[in-house]
Amino acid sequence: MTGAAVVEAAGLVVGPGVGPAVLEGIALRVHHGEIAAIIGPSGVGKTTLLRALIGAVPPGMSVLTGRLRVCGHDVLAASPERLRALRRERVGFVGQDPARRLNPRMRVRQLLGEMAVDAGPDGPRRLLSELSLPGTDELLRRRPGQLSGGQQRRVALARALARRPALLLLDEPSAGLDTALRAELAELLRSLARRHGVAIVMACHDRELVDRIADQVLPLGAPTMSRPVEQPLPERTERTEPGPPVLLGHGLSAWFGRHPEHPVLSDVDLRLAAGSASAVVGPSGAGKSTLGRVVVGLHASASGTLELDGVRLHPRAERRGREQRRRVQLVPQDPLGSLNPRRTVRASLTRPLVLHDRCPAEQRPGRVIELLAAVGLAEELADHYPDALSGGQRQRVAIARALGAEPDVLVCDEVTSALDPENAEAIMLLLARLRRERGLALIVISHDLRLVAAHTEQVLALQHGRALAAGPTTEVLAALDDAGGTALTDSHDPVGRAIRPAGLPPRASARKDG
Amino acid sequence: MAGGRRFWWGLVPAALLMVGTVLGPLLAPNPIDEPVTVPYATPSAAAPLGGDQLGRDVLSRLLAGGAELLLTAAAVALVVTALSALLGAVAVLRPLVGRLIERLADVLILLPPVLGILLIVLSWPDGGRLALCCAAVLLALPYAVRVVAASAAPIASAGFVEAAVAGGERLGRLVWWEVLPNLRAVLVTLLGLRFVAAVYIVATAAFLQVGPQPPAANWALMIRENAAGILLNPWAVIAPSLAIGLLAVGVNNTVEALAPGRGPVRLARL
Numbered sequence: 129m130t131g132a133a134v135v136e137a138a139g140l141v142v143g144p145g146v147g148p149a150v151l152e153g154i155a156l157r158v159h160h161g162e163i164a165a166i167i168g169p170s171g172v173g174k175t176t177l178l179r180a181l182i183g184a185v186p187p188g189m190s191v192l193t194g195r196l197r198v199c200g201h202d203v204l205a206a207s208p209e210r211l212r213a214l215r216r217e218r219v220g221f222v223g224q225d226p227a228r229r230l231n232p233r234m235r236v237r238q239l240l241g242e243m244a245v246d247a248g249p250d251g252p253r254r255l256l257s258e259l260s261l262p263g264t265d266e267l268l269r270r271r272p273g274q275l276s277g278g279q280q281r282r283v284a285l286a287r288a289l290a291r292r293p294a295l296l297l298l299d300e301p302s303a304g305l306d307t308a309l310r311a312e313l314a315e316l317l318r319s320l321a322r323r324h325g326v327a328i329v330m331a332c333h334d335r336e337l338v339d340r341i342a343d344q345v346l347p348l349g350a351p352t353m354s355r356p357v358e359q360p361l362p363e364r365t366e367r368t369e370p371g372p373p374v375l376l377g378h379g380l381s382a383w384f385g386r387h388p389e390h391p392v393l394s395d396v397d398l399r400l401a402a403g404s405a406s407a408v409v410g411p412s413g414a415g416k417s418t419l420g421r422v423v424v425g426l427h428a429s430a431s432g433t434l435e436l437d438g439v440r441l442h443p444r445a446e447r448r449g450r451e452q453r454r455r456v457q458l459v460p461q462d463p464l465g466s467l468n469p470r471r472t473v474r475a476s477l478t479r480p481l482v483l484h485d486r487c488p489a490e491q492r493p494g495r496v497i498e499l500l501a502a503v504g505l506a507e508e509l510a511d512h513y514p515d516a517l518s519g520g521q522r523q524r525v526a527i528a529r530a531l532g533a534e535p536d537v538l539v540c541d542e543v544t545s546a547l548d549p550e551n552a553e554a555i556m557l558l559l560a561r562l563r564r565e566r567g568l569a570l571i572v573i574s575h576d577l578r579l580v581a582a583h584t585e586q587v588l589a590l591q592h593g594r595a596l597a598a599g600p601t602t603e604v605l606a607a608l609d610d611a612g613g614t615a616l617t618d619s620h621d622p623v624g625r626a627i628r629p630a631g632l633p634p635r636a637s638a639r640k641d642g
Numbered sequence: 643m644a645g646g647r648r649f650w651w652g653l654v655p656a657a658l659l660m661v662g663t664v665l666g667p668l669l670a671p672n673p674i675d676e677p678v679t680v681p682y683a684t685p686s687a688a689a690p691l692g693g694d695q696l697g698r699d700v701l702s703r704l705l706a707g708g709a710e711l712l713l714t715a716a717a718v719a720l721v722v723t724a725l726s727a728l729l730g731a732v733a734v735l736r737p738l739v740g741r742l743i744e745r746l747a748d749v750l751i752l753l754p755p756v757l758g759i760l761l762i763v764l765s766w767p768d769g770g771r772l773a774l775c776c777a778a779v780l781l782a783l784p785y786a787v788r789v790v791a792a793s794a795a796p797i798a799s800a801g802f803v804e805a806a807v808a809g810g811e812r813l814g815r816l817v818w819w820e821v822l823p824n825l826r827a828v829l830v831t832l833l834g835l836r837f838v839a840a841v842y843i844v845a846t847a848a849f850l851q852v853g854p855q856p857p858a859a860n861w862a863l864m865i866r867e868n869a870a871g872i873l874l875n876p877w878a879v880i881a882p883s884l885a886i887g888l889l890a891v892g893v894n895n896t897v898e899a900l901a902p903g904r905g906p907v908r909l910a911r912l
Contacts, residue, residue, distance in 0.1 A: 232796075424808040445808050453810035466801035470823035476802075479819075480809055526805070533809060 132200060133157045134295050134327035135164075135181060140194035142173070142180050149192060150176055156346055160294070160325040163317060165338040167331075168348035169548045170520020174331035175224060177348070178297050181329065182219055183211045186515075199294055220288030224299040224519045224546065225464045226281050230272040236283055237268040243290035255286040260312055277461065277542070278305050278412030278575075289320070296320065298330035300519070302337050303545040306411060306575040314340050333548035374569050375400040375423070375456070375537050380432035382418050382593075388429070393418050393593040395432075400537060402567040405559075407580040407601065410590035416573045417461055419590070420539040423571065424458040436537070454484045457535035461573075463523040463546045467514040473500075473525050474510040480532040499528040502558055504551060519546040527555060531562070539571045544579060552576075556583045581605055653899055655892035663708035663889075670702035674859045682874035692875040694868050700878045707859035708885060711844055714771060718778040718840035722786050723833045725779070727825065730790025731817040734798040740791065747784035755781050756846065763852040774852070778843040782836055793828045797821050834897030838890045845886060861886050 135158040143149030150173040158164045166174045179185055181196070183203045196203045199218040201210060215221070223229050230239060240252035253263030259282040261267060272280055281301075288296060301317070302310045318341050320326045332338055338345060377398030383391045393415040400406055408416045421427040423434065425445030434441040436455060442448050460466040467476055477496045481487055487495050497507050503524040514522055523546045530538060538559070544552035560583060562568040572584055580587060580601065587604040589596040597604045672678050677697035678688055685692045691700035733740030753761075762777035763769065769776070797803060803820050811820070822829070848862035861882035868878035 421804075426804050426808055445810075450810045453808060456808070458805060458808045460801035460805055462801045464801075466805055468802040468820055468824070470826075471819075479806075483810060526801075529805070530809075 133159050133197075134162075134199055135329060136195070136197040137181070138195045140177075140180065140196060141192040142176055142185055142189060143192060144189050150189065151180070151348070154194070154346075156329070158295075158327045158329055158344070160327055161321045162343045163321050163328040163330070163341050164344045164346060165330055165332050165342035166346045166348060167333060167335075167338060167548075170333070170524075170546065170551060171518040172348040173518075174348060175299055175518060178221075178299055178329065178331050181295075181297060182215050182221060184215075188516075217291065218293055219295045219297060220291060220293035221297045222281075222284050222288045222299065222301065224303070225462060226284030228462070228464060230280060230284060230287075232272050234271065235268065236270050236272075236275075239272075239283060240286055240290055243287050245290065245292050251290070252286075255290055256283075258289070259283075259286050259316065260309075261286075276413030277417070278309060281305065292324070294325075294327065296326050296328045298328065298332075300332060300334075300546060301330055302332065302334045303542075307577055309412075310334070310337060313337070317341055335549060372401065373399050374402045374437060374567075376435040376438075377423065378433045378435075380419065380422055380430065380434070382415070382422050382427050382430040384429060386429075388431075391593055393422065393430075393590075396588070396590070396593075396595050397598070398423070398434075398588070400569040400571065402536070402569055403563045404586065405563060405570040405572060405584040406586040406588060407572045407574060407584040408588050408590060409574065409577065409580060410596070412575075414590040415593035416590055417541055418593075420458065420541050420571060420573050423537070423539055424456050425453070426458070450484070454480075454533045455536040456539070457530040457533050457537070458539045459523075459526050459530045459541060459543050461541040461545075463519045463526065464514075466526040467517075467522055467529075469514050472511050472513055473505075473517070476525065477510070477529055477532055480529060484533050486532065486534055495532070499532055500525075502531065503528045504554055520548070520551060523547060524551070524555070534566070535568065537569045537571070539573070541573045542575070543572075544574070544576065552579065559583075577605065651899075653896050655888065656896035659708070659712070659889050659892050662705070663712045666705035666708055670699075670705045672699035672702040674698065674703045674706045682868075682871035682878065684875055685877060691877040691881050694864065694875075694878045695871055700864075700868075700875070700881060703859040703864060704861070704881050704885060707861045707864060707882065708889070710771075710858075711841065711848075711861055711886070712889065714775060714778075714844050715837055715840035718775055718782070718844070719833055719837035721775075721779050722782045722836045722840070723829055726783055726786030726790045726832070727822055727829055728817065729783075729787045731794050731821045731825075732813065733787065733791045734794045735803075735813060735816055735821070743787060744791075747787055750780065750784040753781070755843065756850070759843065759847050760850070760852060763847065774844065774847050777847075778840050781843065782839055786832055786836060789832060790825065790828065793825055794821055797824050830897055830900055834894045837893050837897075841886060841890050 135156055137154055137156040140151060140154035141149050142151040142154075154177060156164065166177055168174055176185060176189065180191055181198055181203070183206065185191060191204055194204070199214060201214050203211065203214070206214065236256075237252050240255050244251040244255065252268060256263040256267065261279065261282055272283070275283060281303075285298075285301070302313055305313060314337055317328055317330075321328055321341075375398065377396070380393060380396045380398065381388075381391050382393040383389075396415075396419060398406075398419075408419055410416050418427055422430045422443070425441065425443060425448055428444050430443050434443070436452060439452075441452060441456075445453055467473075474496055477499055478492055481492050481495055496510060500507060500510060505521060505524055505528070509517070509521065514525075517525065523543060527540075527543055540559070544555060547555065556579065559568070559570055563570060570584070572580065574580055584601050586599065587601045588598045589604060589608060597607060672689070675698065677693070678699050679686065679693040679697050681693060681695050681697045683689060683693035683697065689699045689701065691704065694700050694703065729743055733743045758781050759774070759777045762780070763773050766773040798821060803816065806816055806820050845862035848860050849866045851863075851866070864882040865879055868875070872879045
C-alpha cells in the first residue's frame with residue numbers, strides 16, 4: 129500500500145480515570161482500500177474502540193495514552209472544530225443500533241438528501257440502489273418507523289456513504305440481516321474498499337463476514353465483566369411426540385393504525401407444544417416481529433384467536449391476567465432500548481421476581497446472581513446502569529429478565545443478533561436446557577438460518593405477512609433451499625411491500641390508535 | 643471539580659432570595675404599616691429606599707413582601723408539575739385517556755389567562771389565596787401536560803416499557819418506575835418554567851387587586867400602589883420590580899443547576 133495510512137493507532141489505552149482500562153495497548157494501521165475487523169466477545173470494548181477512533185469515547189472514559197492519527201489528523205490533540213470537520217467530511221459511522229440514530233420524523237429522502245454530496249434529485253435513489261434497496265418514490269417517502277430492521281440498517285449505511293467518506297466505521301454491520309443480504313453487504317463493502325479506496329474498520333462477530341472480506345483482524349482480549357456461560361450439556365433434545373399445545377394461534381392478522389385492509393400479518397396459524405422450539409423466519413419486513421408482538425399482546429390492532437392452555441388470551445396485554453402475562457414473556461429486538469436507563473441491572477432483574485412472586489424476599493439477591501450467571505454475566509455487573517453495558521450484555525440482561533418470570537412461552541426476537549457466536553450458542557443451549565427441564569416453549573425469531581437449523585424443530589416461514597411454509601425445520605429449510613433460497617431474502621422483494629402502506633404515521637403514533 | 647463549583651454557584655442567587663424572603667420580615671427596620679416619612683420621600687437615613695405613597699418605609703415593605711409571592715408561586719409550580727407528570731405519563735400509556743385529556747386541555751388553553759383568573763377568583767370571593775392558587779394551577783396545567791406527554795411518547799414506545807407491559811406491570815408502576823424517572827430533566831426544567839409563570843400570574847392577580855388586599859405588603863401590590871409617584875421616588879417601584887425579576891431568574895438558574903446534564907433517554911450516543 130502506498131501513501132499514509134488512514135488510521136494509525138499505537139499504544140492506545142482507553143478507560144475510566146480510575147480502575148482498570150477497557151482497552152490497552154491497541155495498535156491498528158489501516159490504509160486506503162483496506163478492511164480491518166475488530167473481533168472479540170461482547171463487552172470487550174469493540175464499540176468503545178470504534179468511537180475512540182473519531183475522538184468520541186463514551187462519557188466517563190477517556191483516551192489515557194497513545195498515538196492516534198485518522199486521515200492525517202491527530203485525533204487526540206485536535207480541537208473540537210477540527211474533530212467535527214473530520215467526522216463530517218472524512219468519516220462515516222454506522223452504529224450498532226441504526227434505527228435509533230435515524231430521525232424518526234424525517235423521510236428517507238430527507239435523511240439521505242441532507243448528507244449527500246451528490247445533491248441532485250437522483251442522489252438518494254442512486255445511494256439506495258447501491259445498497260440494493262429500490263429507489264422508488266414509495267420507499268423514499270417512508271419514515272424510519274415504517275421500515276423493517278434490515279431496511280433501517282441499510283438506510284443508515286447509505287447515509288454514511290452519502291458523504292463519500294475516506295474512512296467507514298461500522299459497528300456490527302451484519303446484525304439483523306439475513307444470509308443473502310449479508311453476502312450482498314460483503315460484496316458492497318469489498319467494492320467500496322477496492323474501487324473507491326475507502327478504508328473500513330468494523331466491529332463484528334460474524335466470523336463468516338470477517339473471513340470473507342477482512343484484510344486484517346484485530347482480536348480484543350478477555351472481556352470485562354463477562355464470563356463464559358456455564359455450559360449445559362450440549363445434548364440435542366430428542367425428538368419426542370409433540371405434547372398438547374401450550375400456545376395455539378389461529379388466523380392471526382395484524383395491521384397498523386386503522387388500516388385492516390393493509391395487513392402486515394394475515395391469517396397465520398401457530399401451534400407450540402410445551403418444551404418445543406419454533407422458529408419464525410422470513411425477509412425483513414415479512415411480519416416476524418409483529419407476530420411476536422401479537423403473541424405477547426403488544427400489538428393491539430390484531431384479529432384471530434390465541435389460546436394459552438386452552439384459555440383464550442385477550443389481544444391486549446393490559447387486559448390479560450397477571451399470571452397469563454407472566455407465562456408469555458418477550459425479549460425485545462432492540463438491545464439498547466430494552467432496559468430502563470435509570471435502573472440498575474439488579475433492579476431490572478429483581479422486578480419480575482417481586483411482581484410475580486417467584487421467590488421469597490431473602491432469596492432474591494441470590495436469584496439475581498443466578499440469572500446473571502445463567503446468561504454468562506458476572507455478579508459485578510448487577511450494580512451497573514445499562515449505559516455502561518455493551519449491546520451484547522444488554523441483550524443478555526434482557527433475556528435474564530424474561531427468564532426471571534419463569535415463563536412457559538418465551539418469544540425471542542433476534543436475541544442473538546448482538547452476540548458473538550460462542551455466546552449465542554451458549555444462550556441457545558441455556559434455552560434448550562430450560563425447554564427440557566421446565567417445558568419452556570420457545571418462539572425464535574431470527575435471520576440466522578444456521579441457528580434455526582441447529583436449535584428448533586418447527587419453522588414458520590413468513591413472506592408479505594403470510595405463512596409461506598410451516599412444518600419440521602429440516603423439511604421446510606430444504607424445501608426453501610430447493611426454491612433457490614430466494615424466499616427468505618429481501619432481494620426478491622426489496623421494498624418489502626408487506627410492511628406498511630405508505631403515508632401511514634410511524635410506529636409510535638400508529639400504536640396509539642389502538 | 644469545575645462542574646461541581648458551577649453547580650454550587652447556580653444555587654447561590656436562589657438561596658439568597660429564599661433566606662431573604664423568609665427572614666426578611668424579621669430584618670425589616672421599620673413597621674410595614676406605619677408612615678415613617680413623607681409620602682414618596684427620596685432615600686434618607688431613616689428610609690434607605692425612601693417612602694411609598696403613604697410615607698411607609700419601602701425597604702421594610704420590600705423585605706416583608708416577598709414571602710407570600712415566593713411561597714404561592716412555589717406551591718403552584720410544584721402542584722402543576724406533579725399533576726402534569728402524572729397526567730402526561732398516563733396519557734401516553736393509555737391512548738383513550740390521553741385523547742380525553744388532550745381535548746380538555748384544548749378547551750382550557752382557549753381561555754385567556756387574565757380572564758380566567760378574574761372568573762375564578764371573583765366567583766369564589768371567600769377563596770382568598772386558595773382560589774388564586776387553583777386558578778393558577780388550572781391555567782398552567784394544559785400547557786404542562788402537553789410538554790410532558792410529548793416527551794413521554796418516545797419513552798412509552800421504548801423496549802423496556804413494552805417489556806414491562808408484556809411482563810404484567812400495572813399502570814401506576816409503569817408511570818412511576820418506567821416512564822417518569824426517564825423524564826427527570828424535562829420535569830425539573832418544567833418546574834422552573836412553571837415557577838416563573840406562577841410568579842407572573844400571582845403578580846398579575848395582585849396588580850389587578852384580586853389577590854392580596856392592602857395594606858398587606860406584596861411586591862406586585864407595591865408596584866401598583868406606587869406607580870403614581872414614580873417620578874418622586876422611583877425606588878418605590880424599581881425595587882419591587884427588580885425583586886420579582888431576580889426571583890424568577892434566580893430560581894431558573896437553580897433549576898438549571900439541578901437538572902441532570904443529559905436528556906430523558908440518550909437517543910444517540912454520538
